[in-house]
Amino acid sequence: xxxxxIQEFITTGDGTPGTLLIPRLIxxxxxxxxxKALIPRELAARVWAPSQIQxxxxxxxxxxxxxxIVRPTGEGAEVLLTSEDFTSITFTPVKYGAAVRxxxxxxxxxQFDLFNLNIQMVGRRFAENENTLILTALxxxxxxxxxxxxxxxxxxxxxxxxxHNSDFNPTNLIIGYEVLNDLQNIDTFVExxxxxxxxxxxxxxxxxxxxxxxxAFSTNAAPTxxxxxxxxxxxxxxxxxIAIKRDITVENFTMPTYDMEGAVVTQRIxxxxxxxxxxxxxxxx
Numbered sequence: 001x002x003x004x005x006i007q008e009f010i011t012t013g014d015g016t017p018g019t020l021l022i023p024r025l026i027x028x029x030x031x032x033x034x035x036k037a038l039i040p041r042e043l044a045a046r047v048w049a050p051s052q053i054q055x056x057x058x059x060x061x062x063x064x065x066x067x068x069i070v071r072p073t074g075e076g077a078e079v080l081l082t083s084e085d086f087t088s089i090t091f092t093p094v095k096y097g098a099a100v101r102x103x104x105x106x107x108x109x110x111q112f113d114l115f116n117l118n119i120q121m122v123g124r125r126f127a128e129n130e131n132t133l134i135l136t137a138l139x140x141x142x143x144x145x146x147x148x149x150x151x152x153x154x155x156x157x158x159x160x161x162x163x164h165n166s167d168f169n170p171t172n173l174i175i176g177y178e179v180l181n182d183l184q185n186i187d188t189f190v191e192x193x194x195x196x197x198x199x200x201x202x203x204x205x206x207x208x209x210x211x212x213x214x215x216a217f218s219t220n221a222a223p224t225x226x227x228x229x230x231x232x233x234x235x236x237x238x239x240x241x242i243a244i245k246r247d248i249t250v251e252n253f254t255m256p257t258y259d260m261e262g263a264v265v266t267q268r269i270x271x272x273x274x275x276x277x278x279x280x281x282x283x284x285x
């Protein structure tokens with residue numbers, strides 16, 4: 001007489017995470033989003049704080065370059081008059097805002113402090129908005145260098161020359177990531193016999209090009225993706241100013257009839273060029 005042995009196996013494939021068979025653990029840790037590369041505020045020629053601004057707007061006076069004439073004067077002749085000219089720029093900070101509302105149930109039941117996490121997220125968006133405002137202002141550059149499919153050494157040196165021709169001192173090269181990629185593929189900045197060392201290969205892309213400090217900004221912190229193909233040569237002492245009438249402000253509130261808590265985050269800010277010729281825009285396709 002033959003006996004047949006039957007075995008049944010229970011495997012992990014028979015269960016679903018979150019059921020009684022297989023528990024599903026959510027780790028009490030939040031991995032935050034990537035921090036985007038932004039244009040540092042210290043590149044602004046001037047930053048006016050709320051305590052310096054009285055009223056909704058203010059004007060900044062500018063001396064007009066190259067005014068005043070010195071003339072040859074004969075002995076005993078009248079010395080002719082001369083004077084300088086002035087212009088002004090008016091700053092009117094614009095209000096930007098974002099609101100956060102979360103139900104009490106969600107705050108009670110959530111694994112994380114959702115309220116503070118949302119406030120942190122909004123703070124990052126405000127920083128990226130300032131980056132956008134700076135790039136939009138820099139588009140008013142007094143000189144434009146039109147490049148080809150990729151930026152070239154000649155494009156950069158032409159941008160430097162544009163500032164020198166207006167008596168400005170080029171200090172920084174602000175670039176999008178596509179332009180950064182172009183620079184990394186220019187052998188002038190890579191080959192040992194041309195650069196003079198292997199710093200770029202050892203430590204990453206060089207921090208300066210022809211004396212310009214290179215600052216790269218994230219594509220996702222620009223007005224559009226087209227900005228990733230742009231570069232700006234600037235004189236940081238004269239290029240643009242930032243007027244802050246109200247710094248980032250958080251006002252908490254409750255909505256009892258909705259059983260919610262929330263916050264309103266606002267800022268009043270404006271960015272404008274001070275000297276358009278202190279900026280040279282380089283565009284590529």
